[in-house]
Amino acid sequence: MKIGLLDSGVGGLSVLREIHRLLPSASLHYVGDSAWCPYGTKSPEVIQQRVFEIADYLLGHGAEILVIACNSATIQAVGALRAEYPLPVVGMEPGVKPAAERTRSGVIGVLATEASLAGEKFHQLVNTHASGVRVITRPCPRFVELVEAGILDGPEAEEAVDEALSPLLEAGADVFVLGCTHYPFLRPVIERRLPEGSVVIDTGPAVAKRVASLLPAAGDGPSGTIHIETTGEVDRLESLLPRLLPGLPVSSAACDMSKA
Numbered sequence: 001m002k003i004g005l006l007d008s009g010v011g012g013l014s015v016l017r018e019i020h021r022l023l024p025s026a027s028l029h030y031v032g033d034s035a036w037c038p039y040g041t042k043s044p045e046v047i048q049q050r051v052f053e054i055a056d057y058l059l060g061h062g063a064e065i066l067v068i069a070c071n072s073a074t075i076q077a078v079g080a081l082r083a084e085y086p087l088p089v090v091g092m093e094p095g096v097k098p099a100a101e102r103t104r105s106g107v108i109g110v111l112a113t114e115a116s117l118a119g120e121k122f123h124q125l126v127n128t129h130a131s132g133v134r135v136i137t138r139p140c141p142r143f144v145e146l147v148e149a150g151i152l153d154g155p156e157a158e159e160a161v162d163e164a165l166s167p168l169l170e171a172g173a174d175v176f177v178l179g180c181t182h183y184p185f186l187r188p189v190i191e192r193r194l195p196e197g198s199v200v201i202d203t204g205p206a207v208a209k210r211v212a213s214l215l216p217a218a219g220d221g222p223s224g225t226i227h228i229e230t231t232g233e234v235d236r237l238e239s240l241l242p243r244l245l246p247g248l249p250v251s252s253a254a255c256d257m258s259k260a
């Protein structure tokens, strides 16, 4: 079974690694739209157009399940994709529901892109699952830039994380949602800057479980292939991969959609 994944850039690799962990024999074909990154500041129309183009490409290359490994793209385009394509489409949303269930202070912080936080789907999520808690949102475009540049730790990352977290901590948040797939790559820095007892929520593992539920029960087959493409510069992707997916046997290439 071939699984196609897409994101605005390398962020969705945080979801790919969870899927590979759970389903090592699945073949994964990933497209990162780094030439168009970030999606978080783009209009819904632009995001939808990019997502449709990449989805067509992945389907044209044999994907049987599509994983939108991007909260912004899910929030802005998943409904349209599901209406258009006859295959299972797995999306992802900020983990507002588990956060609301786990807060003790009654305040949760949601870190996500502007595009996600502005989406109707996000407001529905908050109204449905978090009406009894205070939800403080915070876009972190700098996190996306850092991860795309391969800066996952050190003073620059710490400064960006402190700036993002301080208003949430001041407001008393005790649960922090990583509502963008780039952010889990900064999780070690984020966790170091949070007080003890804080909870960090990443929905990547839940997405992997959802994907597993759609596959026929797998035996101990041979390890699946992991092929990663970028619409951006392939040299740049190749220099990032050892940091983002250490130890994983991946192949990489430029994504040429004109040949879809």
Ligand code: DGL
Residues within 6 Å of the ligand: 007, 008, 009, 011, 012, 037, 038, 039, 040, 041, 069, 070, 071, 072, 073, 113, 116, 144, 179, 180, 181, 182
């Ligand atoms: N990784 C994406 C997400 O989950 C978007 C980051 C961006 O391109 O702004 O929302």
